[in-house]
Amino acid sequence: MLNGYIAILGCLLAGEILVYLLALPLPGPVLGMGLALVWLTRGGEAAPAPWIAASQSLLKHLALLFVPAGTGLILHLARLQGEWLALGSAVVLGTLITLAASAWLLARQIRPRGSADD
Template sequence: MPLINGMTLLLIYQLVGEVSVRLLELPVPGPVMGMVMLFLTLMIRGRLVKSVEPASSALLSHLSLLFVPAGVGLMVHFSRLGNEWLPIGVTLLLSTIITMAVTAWVMQWVSRRTVRREPNHD
């Protein structure tokens, strides 16, 4: 029963995210908004709902199946990808470089803050 309760909770957050994105006309996918809402709820509560853990574990164990629709979408739009390969390639390259740079900067920033806060054990 916890698995069904957890899945229901995850789907409710996805539905609420979808509805709020449509009502507010936000340029964000509904499931992403639902995930943000779930994250904020869990942060405010300060603990994980017991039924979410079995549902999330079940979803993560079958994560590779969630890539099948994306692969099918690539095959459906293969000719379009061939026609627009240059802008797609440049975008992928630039976004990868920017992501790596921002990640490195954040990691350095966090490590500097962590070093300052650790007490000296000498």
């Protein structure tokens, strides 16, 4: 399991380094998890056992990761009250776009091979 944690943290570190060196306008951990996704999906094979063990142990404590976000919401409550319409609109619109994209991708994946649309 330690190897899994090292691999996950290595991807996060690589993302941070790339963002710093290339001055990319996105968080390093987001790029790092993108790198992990590319690494894990590169051959179509299952994820290595250390990755699975490490990720399952992290998922057991997923609720704890929401505590800082909730604290931040409470800390900036006055600002949120002033911008509730924009934030609410962004959440609703983002949810609708995500649902539409997911439905489109699912429809593409379950379409029989060799259909007229291919």
